[in-house]
Amino acid sequence: MNRTAISSKNLLFLGSLFLVFFLLAFFPLYGSVYNVILVTAIFMHIVLTVSWVIFSGPTGYISLASAAFFGVGIYTSAILGKAFPLPIVICFGALASFCLALLVGALTLRLRGIYFSMFTFGLVLLIQQLLLWYEVNITHTRGRFVFVVNNTTIYYVMFIILVALILTAYFIRRSKYGLALQSIGEDEEASAHTGVNVTVLKTIIFAVSALFAGAAGAIIATRWTYIDPYIAFNPLFSFMPVLMAIFGGMGQFYGPIIGAVIFAYLQEILITRFPYYYMLIFGSILVVAILYLPGGLVGLVQKLREGGLARQHADP
Amino acid sequence: MRILEGEGVTKYFGGLAAISNVGFHVDQGEIVGLIGPNGAGKTTLFNLISAALVPNSGVIRFKGEKISALKPHQVCRAGVARTFQSVKIFGNIPVLGNVLLGSLFGTSTGMSSADAAREAMELLEFVGLSTMRATPAKDLTLANQKRLEVARALATMPELLLIDELIAGLNPTETALAMELVTRIRERGITILMIEHVMKAIMSICDRVIVLHHGEKIAEGTPQQIVNSKTVVEVYLGEQAYAGN
Numbered sequence: 001m002n003r004t005a006i007s008s009k010n011l012l013f014l015g016s017l018f019l020v021f022f023l024l025a026f027f028p029l030y031g032s033v034y035n036v037i038l039v040t041a042i043f044m045h046i047v048l049t050v051s052w053v054i055f056s057g058p059t060g061y062i063s064l065a066s067a068a069f070f071g072v073g074i075y076t077s078a079i080l081g082k083a084f085p086l087p088i089v090i091c092f093g094a095l096a097s098f099c100l101a102l103l104v105g106a107l108t109l110r111l112r113g114i115y116f117s118m119f120t121f122g123l124v125l126l127i128q129q130l131l132l133w134y135e136v137n138i139t140h141t142r143g144r145f146v147f148v149v150n151n152t153t154i155y156y157v158m159f160i161i162l163v164a165l166i167l168t169a170y171f172i173r174r175s176k177y178g179l180a181l182q183s184i185g186e187d188e189e190a191s192a193h194t195g196v197n198v199t200v201l202k203t204i205i206f207a208v209s210a211l212f213a214g215a216a217g218a219i220i221a222t223r224w225t226y227i228d229p230y231i232a233f234n235p236l237f238s239f240m241p242v243l244m245a246i247f248g249g250m251g252q253f254y255g256p257i258i259g260a261v262i263f264a265y266l267q268e269i270l271i272t273r274f275p276y277y278y279m280l281i282f283g284s285i286l287v288v289a290i291l292y293l294p295g296g297l298v299g300l301v302q303k304l305r306e307g308g309l310a311r312q313h314a315d316p
Numbered sequence: 317m318r319i320l321e322g323e324g325v326t327k328y329f330g331g332l333a334a335i336s337n338v339g340f341h342v343d344q345g346e347i348v349g350l351i352g353p354n355g356a357g358k359t360t361l362f363n364l365i366s367a368a369l370v371p372n373s374g375v376i377r378f379k380g381e382k383i384s385a386l387k388p389h390q391v392c393r394a395g396v397a398r399t400f401q402s403v404k405i406f407g408n409i410p411v412l413g414n415v416l417l418g419s420l421f422g423t424s425t426g427m428s429s430a431d432a433a434r435e436a437m438e439l440l441e442f443v444g445l446s447t448m449r450a451t452p453a454k455d456l457t458l459a460n461q462k463r464l465e466v467a468r469a470l471a472t473m474p475e476l477l478l479i480d481e482l483i484a485g486l487n488p489t490e491t492a493l494a495m496e497l498v499t500r501i502r503e504r505g506i507t508i509l510m511i512e513h514v515m516k517a518i519m520s521i522c523d524r525v526i527v528l529h530h531g532e533k534i535a536e537g538t539p540q541q542i543v544n545s546k547t548v549v550e551v552y553l554g555e556q557a558y559a560g561n
Binding site for chain 2: 176179180182183186187189190191192193194195196197198199
């Protein structure tokens with residue numbers, strides 16, 4: 001009985017997910033240009049956050065390499081954009097990030113805790129500076145112009161990446177590999193002695209998560225039109241996913257998604273309405289959220305609901 | 317038939333030999349006890365067998381195949397499962413999930429998820445935890461966490477089970493249950509190598525005992541031979557014990 005309750009809850013979740021996807025699929029037909037661009041930005045934040053959560057959520061390895069994978073996608077787009085059709089460029093961007101993550105993962109996933117985080121963050125700065133050196137000394141430019149794509153196309157490409165990512169994340173989480181990832185987070189040694197090939201699993205999932213960040217970078221570059229190493233490898237894109245995931249709450253699958261939506265929307269509102277105080281307000285909200293919402297927004301909702309239920313049961 | 321054997325196994329930590337030139341064997345179907353004072357190298361030897369550590373020299377063979385160069389998950393899939401001195405369960409994963417991991421990943425052939433679930437349920441029944449299958453493992457008592465660890469190890473369908481201090485920290489009732497569990501595991505046809513400090517347990521269930529001291533094997537024999545061995549008594553009680561005789 002318990003089992004059917006769980007599967008009907010899942011069905012409800014998948015059903016509402018498809019409904020939302022369906023509504024979003026036709027959004028450019030009725031939304032204004034501003035809103036289409038805004039929603040595209042929100043999609044991008046969700047992609048970065050959920051792709052980070054796929055790996056770092058269950059394993060507890062806090063990766064700060066998101067900006068590196070995102071930036072590799074951006075630069076792939078800037079370099080190959082004029083030579084290949086858009087879908088191929090996106091695939092190359094995704095593939096480049098995937099390969100980088102495989103390499104980095106194989107080298108560094110033996111590091112744990114803060115050492116892994118620092119290394120991944122160092123990777124962002126390393127690529128950024130190497131690229132800057134290359135651009136200044138070899139190509140004698142600093143930035144690059146990216147081929148322009150219309151907003152609706154960008155919207156749909158980002159949307160497809162988002163849907164593919166959410167389905168991937170959902171099925172990984174529900175598969176036996178999701179369980180194994182969680183066991184790595186709980187106790188990696190015991191996990192290995194229970195038969196989980198921890199090195200291979202960690203590396204592959206790390207690379208899969210990078211794939212989506214790379215794809216998102218490849219398409220968003222066409223929206224930005226001009227990029228340089230500081231724009232493409234902005235460390236903010238390493239910290240944002242972590243913050244958004246914590247803000248939303250990692251206890252539930254939809255937590256990071258909700259966190260990313262609210263975060264991205266809030267950011268947009270604050271930048272347009274209060275350009276001078278944007279960072280100040282944004283930072284304050286973050287500090288308050290982290291201090292008082294340890295389980296994130298989702299944790300808060302659960303707490304409120306449990307409190308309500310407890311009160312109902314208390315009444316005779 | 318020798319299911320496990322080690323020859324000249326040596327492991328240094330820095331300049332200190334945690335295990336030096338130890339040779340041992342375990343026969344199929346046996347329960348072998350591994351004893352010794354604290355720091356004797358018992359857990360290090362377990363770590364070497366299960367490939368958590370790589371020996372500096374010497375070989376360990378399981379069913380005639382060298383396993384001392386494999387990775388932990390490969391040793392597990394080859395048929396050697398283990399438990400840990402300080403329990404290492406997956407605290408936030410439900411009890412059933414803990415065992416399921418073993419049957420999904422630890423077996424040599426792999427299983428369909430339906431078979432794995434059936435196997436996991438059967439093992440929870442076997443160790444007496446089936447009513448707690450949905451409880452997060454961290455909420456179990458120590459005795460039950462140790463049982464869960466055994467169930468998880470058994471889920472990988474081992475031929476040899478390494479048990480590291482199953483009884484330490486348990487009360488008399490739990491101890492009796494744990495000892496009974498060990499004999500029931502043997503009845504399933506699984507060979508057991510166990511580290512234990514509780515001599516009563518060693519005496520009553522082990523066929524053979526190996527004694528380590530300062531990383532060296534100092535004695536080996538039936539439990540009777542071991543308690544009567546002069547060297548073993550000296551190691552545990554000091555030479556003074558003989559002063560009165």
